[in-house]
Each structure stands twice: as structure tokens, then as C-alpha cells.
Amino acid sequence: xxxxxxxxxxxxxxFTGIGAGIGIAMATSKAVESVARxxxxxxxxxxxxxxxxxxxxxxxxxxxxxAVLIILLLK
Amino acid sequence: MVxxxxxxxxxxxxxxxxxxxxxxAVSESTVVTWIIMAIMVLIAILVTRDxxxxxxSRRQVIVEQAVVSLQGIVRSGLGKSGERYTYYMATVLLxxxxxxxxxxxxxxxxxxxxxxxxxxxxxxxxxxxxAGVRAKGLKKWAKGFMEPxxxxxxxxxxxxxxxxxxxxxxxxxxxxxxxxxMEMVKIVMPAVVPVAFGLYFDIFDGLLQAYIFxxxxxxxxxxxxxxxxxx
Amino acid sequence: MLRLDINLVFTxxxxxxxxxxxxxxxxxxxxxxxAKREEEIQKKLxxxxxxxxxxxxxxxxxxxxxxxxxxxxxxxxxxxxNKGRMEYERILSTANExxxxxxxxxxxxxxxxxEKSLRNMEKEIEALVMTAAAKVVGENVSVESNxxxxxxxxxxxGEDK
Numbered sequence: 001x002x003x004x005x006x007x008x009x010x011x012x013x014x015f016t017g018i019g020a021g022i023g024i025a026m027a028t029s030k031a032v033e034s035v036a037r038x039x040x041x042x043x044x045x046x047x048x049x050x051x052x053x054x055x056x057x058x059x060x061x062x063x064x065x066x067a068v069l070i071i072l073l074l075k
Numbered sequence: 076m077v078x079x080x081x082x083x084x085x086x087x088x089x090x091x092x093x094x095x096x097x098x099x100a101v102s103e104s105t106v107v108t109w110i111i112m113a114i115m116v117l118i119a120i121l122v123t124r125d126x127x128x129x130x131x132s133r134r135q136v137i138v139e140q141a142v143v144s145l146q147g148i149v150r151s152g153l154g155k156s157g158e159r160y161t162y163y164m165a166t167v168l169l170x171x172x173x174x175x176x177x178x179x180x181x182x183x184x185x186x187x188x189x190x191x192x193x194x195x196x197x198x199x200x201x202x203x204x205x206a207g208v209r210a211k212g213l214k215k216w217a218k219g220f221m222e223p224x225x226x227x228x229x230x231x232x233x234x235x236x237x238x239x240x241x242x243x244x245x246x247x248x249x250x251x252x253x254x255x256x257m258e259m260v261k262i263v264m265p266a267v268v269p270v271a272f273g274l275y276f277d278i279f280d281g282l283l284q285a286y287i288f289x290x291x292x293x294x295x296x297x298x299x300x301x302x303x304x305x306x
Numbered sequence: 307m308l309r310l311d312i313n314l315v316f317t318x319x320x321x322x323x324x325x326x327x328x329x330x331x332x333x334x335x336x337x338x339x340x341a342k343r344e345e346e347i348q349k350k351l352x353x354x355x356x357x358x359x360x361x362x363x364x365x366x367x368x369x370x371x372x373x374x375x376x377x378x379x380x381x382x383x384x385x386x387x388n389k390g391r392m393e394y395e396r397i398l399s400t401a402n403e404x405x406x407x408x409x410x411x412x413x414x415x416x417x418x419x420x421e422k423s424l425r426n427m428e429k430e431i432e433a434l435v436m437t438a439a440a441k442v443v444g445e446n447v448s449v450e451s452n453x454x455x456x457x458x459x460x461x462x463x464g465e466d467k
Binding site: 099100101102104105108109112115116119120122123135138139142143162163165166167169170185188189190191193194195197198 | 310311312313314315316317318320321322323324325327328329331332333335336337339340
Binding site for chain 2: 050051054055057058061062064065068
């Protein structure tokens, strides 16, 4: 039984991915809009977008790490 | 079948001890790190064999260009005041870039091991604080915790610990995740598919994470050393 | 796999060693070469600057010399023209004077000739008239009364003229 709970706990921990997904999607949409408005700035915008995406992804990754920790350590 | 799958996966994920020196267990990540160090130093010695000032050969021009652009990437975060740390940041960038993508060559990336990432982030935070103290002097650095309001001092102090944790967790989690997915794909479908995934996970993600780690550290260093010059 | 053990220290040591090795083998040489090249380029640039300045100066001097030479030439030409004009005028005036004098002399000579020819004519006419009168009047005419007749006649002729 406890292993099921562990499984549930791990699955819920990965829900942090939602925040990352929504945030990065919004950032990408704004980036695309601004490139459409000013095509010359697209190099800088791409760089900033990638940077922001990687930073925002970190929170999703934390969830993943916690899930792995739960599964592996709380056996 | 599922058990074998999970067993194999787990085996891949753990860091095995390669050999023991006395009763110190040297794990895989250290060995791979040694290999990476050897590769880097060898390449460095090879390309700087005879440098000419006047009429450089094409190889030398490429090398110079690469080094200059490498330092340029790092300098943009460090700003003017952090320039003395360029060499260390560039070294870490090269090491991480190589370490994260070594999965392509069949070895386990050392950053999959928590020790490596925590070690790197401890060094980063020490460097940041050391840079701050060196640039601003001990008293001002201590007073810097009170900015902007004295109430936020605990949060500022807490930030000293949070920054490296977030750095190392980000790096570790990304590389671990990439490695896990790659291994799963390899176990299930060892044919053409790993190449496509490998292109994204290993190369792109690995390089991106390495760059982000170095960039954030250099940003913090620049921030720590620069607040002095603004006055 | 998520344990922290002695490898932490190993990693830190490894990275530090790597940093020093890289600094010695990669960054110092490459940056050194780049800096040296930069220096040489700067040196060559400043040398070129100096040479350019020198060339500009020499150029200026040449231009100034050419300028002064031109001015001198113009002055000489102007002077020559002036002199030429003066000479011409002098010659002209001399010639004019000469011509005027000659004309005067010629006129005088003509007047003289006229007088001389007139007197010759007078003499001839006198002789002619005397011969004719002698022939007309015969042998009884004395020389003095002929002369008085003749002088009257010439005076009339002269008045008419």
C-alpha cells in the first residue's frame, strides 16, 4: 500500500510541469509577437527566449527530481 | 519484461564505484571527469603548439576565434568589474559543455552524479561571495545584506544558500532527465530513434544547461562586484 | 545515486586542477598572441600615422614651393610685358618724331625747291623776254630801260601769281 502512495506522491510531484509549460508557452507567444513587430531584433529575442525558457524550466525539473527522490529513497 | 526494464534503468542511473583507493570509493563520475580533463588539456596543448604573431595558420585563426568568442560569451554576464574571473568561467563552460554531451560517446555524463553538480555549485557560490568581498571590502559586503531595507536581511542571507541549490538542481535535474529518457529510448528501441532524440536531449539540452549555469554564475558575480562602481 | 560522498571533494579538486591547466595551456598563450598582435598593429598604425604626417608636410612644402615659383613666374612675365610695352611706346614715339622731322625737312626742301625753280624760271623768262623784246624793238634799246620794263612786267606776274 505504501508503495502506491509513494507512486501517487511521485506522480503529483511532477505536476509542477504545468506551470512551466504554461509559462514558457506564454513567453514564446510574446516573443513571436515581438519578432513579428520588429523582425531585425529576432536574434536577440531568440537568445532571451531560450534563456528565459531554460530558467523557467528549472521549476518543472525540481518536481521531476523530487519524484525521482521519492521513488528511489523512500522505498 | 517490465521488471527487467526497470532494473536495467535503475542500474544505469546509479553511479557505480569503479575502483577503490584504500577505502575511498572512486565513482564513475570522477573517472569520467579525469577523462574529460585529459581530453581538454590534450587539445589545448595541441592547438597552441606554435603560435605565430604575424601570419597565423588557418588552424590558429580558428582557435583564436573560438577562444575570443568563448570569453566574449562569459564577459557579457561578468561585466567590466568581473573580468578577472573570465578564465575560470570559460573553463567551467568548456568542461560542462563537454561533460553534458559525453553521453553521445557512450559514457555516462558526470553531471548525472549529484556530487559533481553540488561541487560545481559550491565552487560557484564561494566564488560569488569571494568576488563580492574582494570588490567591496568586508564591511560593505556585510552591509550589503541590509539593502534595500533592513528587514530583508534574512532573505538576503537565505539567498546565499538558495542560489547554488537552484543552480545545481537545475543542472542535475536536466541532465538526469535527459539521460533517463535517452536510456529508456535506447532500451526500448536501439535503432534509429536514439539519434533524433540524442540530437535534442544530449546536444541541445546539455549545451544549453551548461551555458545557463555559467551565465547565471557570471551574472551573479557581476552583480556582486558591480554595485560598488555604481556609486 | 543521490548520495553525497567523497566524490564531491574529488570533483572540486578536479575542476580546480582543470582551471589551472587550462589557464596555463590555452588561455595564456592565445591571449598573449592576440595581445602581441594588437600591439604590433598599433605600432604599425602609429608609424603609418607619422609617415603620413611627414608626407603631408613634404607635400605642403612642395605645394608652397610650386606656388612661389608660379608667383615669381607671373611677376617676371608682368615685368617683361611692361618693359615691352614701354619699349614699344618709346620706339613709336621716336618713330613719330622722326617722321615728323622728316616731313618738316621735306616740306622745307620742297619750299626751297619751289623758290629755286621759281628764281630759275624768273631768270629764264627774263632772258626770254629780253631777247624777244630786243628782237621786237630793234637795236636801239638800251639795257637799263629794258631792265625797268622787264622788272615791271615780272612784278605784275608775281602779283598775279
